[in-house]
Amino acid sequence: MEIPVSVPPFSTRVLTEVELRPEKVKQSLADLPLLNTAETGRKLFSTLSIYNRIAIEPATRLELLEMLRYPIRQITTELEKQFVGPPLPLAEKQKTIAEQCRQFHLEMAIGYKRYLIDAELPERAREQERFRGKAALATQRALRHLTGALLVSYQGYSPYPLGTWQEIHALYRHSETLGTKDLLLGDPEIRALPETSVSHAYKQALLLDLSDPYHLPVMMIGRIQQYLxxxxxxxxxxxxxEQFDPACQFLIDQQVDRSGIIYTADAELERPEHYRLLNTVELARRIHSHLTALQNAQEIPADGLSKDFFAASDEAQNLLVRLIQSFGHHPKRNFRRSTRAGTTKVEVALGLNAVNYWINGGAAFVVSSTFVGPNPQRGQISATNHRRQDVHVPDLEFSSWDVMDESAGGLALGKKGHIVARVRVGEIAAVRPAGDRVWRIGVIRWVKSPSSSSLEFGVQWIAASAQAVVVKVVTDEGKESDFLPALLLPEIPGLKQAASLVTTRGIYKADRVFYLDNGFRLYRVRITKPDEISHSFERFQFSMDAM
Structure with a gap:
């Protein structure tokens, strides 16, 4: 069948040693030591690559591919543990492992695409129905593995393979033509539903990309895939x-190499047959119902998801809020951007420990109980007394970055070459122009890392200044924590933004009382309202009384 997808040419070598008998292949796969990820991974990839480059009867090819799915899934799951989570840029070894994982998905997709190209529509009506079922299965599997390749790219914040979206669109259009897009299929890899379909796989790929994964913490990307x-x-x-409807609509151009864009009134569709609309109204309603239940401390049935999916309420709420922002309404840019790629440099401190250290003038914080003198520990004003070359704390060093893009709301920063700093989405950051004294506070909202020697990330401002403080928690049993670094962000009356505290994870708890030291005196603090909970920090409003 004619489908505009790419597959490698057949090998001209005669490979008589390749085992193609399904019963023999099944036995050899059962004997593989799956715990030996490296060796078993090499054998599986070699076998799959050979299958994809030799002529095999279509029904046999499909049977062999189905046998390979489980062991390959086990291997890719183990590979993911080695590159999902570390800060960016990934080390060369981690990049290599991520690429191996992505290639597994791409090779599996090639196998199913090869089946669709080689299979021929039978003449008998009864056989045609069976053919349509197998074609739907092969299409759904190909879409799942192409989505798997996208997921690896998102989790590594690297570009996805060129042409991936064009093939995803082409496979869906082919299924539309055959009338198989809504046929129900079993898929052992999807535990959330007893049956799935080509349509479900296509929508899941679109939604995963439209959730804006390059702007999400890496662990949230995987959880969104589970939710979808x-x-x-x-x-x-x-x-x-013909009639424009702005509510939860995305425009899908199936001729281009991307998922879709927000559907706007000025969109011109010269050839409507090349377009589809993705409507997310019902999905947004379901997300909102889950979010409301969590906010009201109501239990949410797992309903196909893992039993503990909503157990960590703060993390689950954060995920659902992000999905509402992606699918429920279309955000508009608040500030005009100005591009100044490479012409300006800034200094960046990453992580709460480093930000607290540099806001405090490049000096370790001294609490009031051990500080003797008439003045409190000063913040940015003391930076002139601490030169960078006097600091010998490698983990707290700031680094220099090029400004790629800038607006009133934040910066896009980049660097090429040897990169020592490690970056995560959702990390707190302090930024100042090179040689300046004043640090602005922001949060890293997106990261892209095409290679281990290239990195870009975006910082959204949350405060024009901050005061370095420390906090201490006392448990109900009377156990005291150490003093932990924190930031006191000032009130911004013009934006109706209340003063807030930024602390490490684990401090926030509704109405919790703890202690804050600003270097001059100790205060009793009560949490009043959360502002943001990320994987690396918590930001909340508070009330405060001197001790």
Missing amino acids: DRWAGLAKVLPPT
Whole structure:
């Protein structure tokens, strides 16, 4: 069948030693030591690569691919543990492992695409129905593995393979033509639903990309994929309509190498047959119902998700808020950007420990109980007394970055070459122009790392200044924590933004009382309202009384 997808040419070598008998292959796969990830991974990839480059009867090819799915899934799951989570840029070894994982998905997709190209529509009606079922299965599997390749790219904050989206669109259009997009199929890799379909796989790929994964913490990307395993089917893929509807609509151009864009009134569709609309109204309603239940401390049935998916309420709420922002309404840029790529340099301190250290003038914080003198520990004003070359704390050093893009709301920064600093989405950061004294406070909202020697990330401002402080928690049993670094962010009346505290994870708890020291005196603090909970810090409003 004619499908505009790419597959490698057949090998001209005669490979008589390749085992193609399904019963023999099944036995050899059962004997593989899956705990030996490296050796077993090499054998599986070699076998799959050979299968994809030799002529095999289509039904046999499909059977062999289905046998390979489970062991390859086990290997890729182990590989993911080695590159998902570390700060960026990834080391060369981690980059190599991520690429191995991505290649497994791409090779599996090649196998299923090869089946679709080689299989021929039978003449008998009964056989045609069976053919349609197998074609739907092969298409769904190909879409799942292409989405797997995208997921690896998102989790490594690296570019996805060129042409991936064009192939995803082409496979879905092919299924539309055959009338198989909504046929229900079993898929052992999806535990959230008893049955799935080509349509579900296509919508899940679109939604994963439209969730803006390069702007998300890496662990949240995987959790969104799990959530969409269950709920992607609530979205609808529709033909474009003549009447514009702005509510939760995305425009999908199936001729280009991207997922989709926000559907706006000025969109011009010269050839409507090349477009589809993705409607997320029902999905947004379900997300909102889950969010409301969590906010009201109500238990949410797992309903196909893991039993503990909503157990960490703060993390689950953060995930659902992000999804509402992505699918429920379309954000607009608040500030005009000005591009100044490479012309300006800034200094960046990453992580709460380093930010507290440099806001405190490049000196370790001294609490009031041990500080003797008439003045409190000063913040930015003391920076002139501490030169960078006097500091010998490698983990707390700041680094220099090029400004790639700038607006009133934040910066896009980049660097090429040897990169020592390690960056994570959701990390707190302090930024100042090179040689300046004043640090602004922001949060890293997105990261891209095409290679281990290239990194870009975006910082969104949350405060024009901050005061370095420390906090201490006392448990109900009377156990005291150490003094932990924190930041006191000032009130901004013009933006109706209350003063807030930024602390390490684990401090926030509704109405919790703890202690804050600003270097001059000790205060009793009560948490009043959360502002943001990320994987690396918590920001909340508070009331404070002197001790």
